[in-house]
Amino acid sequence: VRRLLAVGSLWLATVPVIAGAQVSGRVTWLTDDRFRGMSLSDQHPAVQASINVDHESGGYVGALLSLATPSAGKSPQNLRLYGGYAQAIEAQGMSWDVGVVTYRFGHEEEPTSSAYTEWFAGLSGESWNARLYGSADYLGQGTPSAYLELNALRPLTARLTLTGHVGWQRWLGKPGEALPRDRWAARCGVALLLTPLNVGLAVVDAWPRQGLCYPGQARCSASAVLSVSAKF
């Protein structure tokens, strides 16, 4: 934790204090920290804290730290540091963005070498977004990989929203471990706005499940994820 916090602090310290920057943050508690169908918390509850700095020029940077409940003497953690540039597409009510995100994973007792960095480019509309990610060393496998995702929402009432995510991951080379060349991830859920909290319930899964577990963990299956978050 200390090392991840130090890296995150260093990252944010590089953000100059400039007029026109807007800072926001979010704290989320969730029953399972799922990432592209994979549980990063070994299917245990986790707490996430994130901070995001947007500049009026369109540039943005931020960090997210996720800490899972310790289990079997281990406490999976991950840190995501990102930066990018976004602009609105006038007339369409849409926006595009490009950026870079780096992931650091680890256990307090057993640091892993799954760290990797990827670039992304995306397009967002009023109720959807599509984004393509590319990495030269996805999950530390030494092989390029791409991930294409589509997220959408549909308001059901003023407070209740249906949300969905579909993602397709493809290795662009042969991974170091015996992993499937293609994998699909999906999530379907509802989000309830109980100002100032957001409560979400979603079902998350991925296919095929081979090699899906967090490195060193045994459990991997579909999961119903309950989350509660607050912005500040």
Add this chain to the structure above:
Amino acid sequence: MKQSWARLMATLGTAALVASCASFQKPQPLQDGAQAQILVMVKEAPVRHFLPGGNYASDYQTSAPPAAVANVIRAVNHDYRLAPLEDWFMPSLGLRCYLMALSPGQSAADTVRRLSLDQRVESVEAVQQFRTQRAQGTQMHNDAYYGLQTSAKSLKLDQLHQFATGRQIRIALIDSQVEAHHPDLDQQIIESVNLVDQSAATSGEAHGTEVAGIMVAKADNSIGIAGVAPAARLLALRACWFVPGGTGDVCNSFTLAKALQYAIVHQAHIVNMSLAGPPDRLLTRLIDKAVEQGIVVISAVDPASPDDSFPARLPEVIAVSSMGEKVPAHAIAAPGLRVLTTTPPKSWGFVSGSSFATAHVSGVAALMLEISPKLSPQAIAQMLQQQGQQHLRADHEPWIDACALVSQLANKPCASCRCDNQLYSGR
């Protein structure tokens, strides 16, 4: 390690609690008493972009203001003793617009002046009132049939509709509530949005229903009247409301701004604003943006101040007066006296005013756009004006031959529809 983990959890929990306590309560927006309200615009720097964890957490929301903007406005409210009533994201301007109530005894002019110097605020203005342009004391009749629809006869709708009916054209009607289930309007409305309050308005209000009927009332359904563009479809945006005992329906800067933003985002082809009021900076910016994106904006001239009517006085807006009233130099005149149209509930009646002249021009613009979808707002305005300069009525007033205009666009000889003097331009 477990102790430090527990401490972090406690810290995060406390932060969430503080955040929840700090969020403000939203009173209902006032519809009247505009003097007590101002609009505060804050630049919303973050367009939608990548956020880690956003796809799996529950707050994939786009309607709520980003926390960063909320933080700014919370500080502004504290410093200036303002009470937030409502907010609206305006992506076409990159702003979030906040409707604020002043504290008792607080001067709107002074608060606007002080806020305009505050760098946290992009712009600020007082909320102003606008009125629909329906002549007062109009005699209403309920026994309607096509033979009484004199404006349709003078426009030669039967012949115009051989060339175009407004197919594939979306008209954003910024007005009071349209009666969606009126027998002559049923299924003519693709979306009905209430931008005035949270209520689910179901019954129609008079002005909106009247303007809608002139533009898009169903043709050939054996009842009622035929609209100028019966195949066009309406985005019925309720930004005005009926005031009992008042002098007509009213709207304000905030509701009109929301409606304009909605029309821009939903890519309306035409915006009909049968209303007028004082100059307004936010509305001017939104209208500029709409026209820049190819939307034709048509607005009514207030006969009480024909040269100063806003937004009709804006050069990018097609201004419309009622025939028989003073027509400003930049305006077009159209039938606006004793026009038969739809009225709520499920009825028809005669109305007068430049509001209804505006509706006729919006209908004609829809016909023009069906034939030539790539016509720019400037081109449409220019064609209407130029047509007027080419012809003279018997009383030497310049006029626009709508039938000739549409038939020429359709590459059909004008003589085939016996062009007549329907619309005429100001001098």
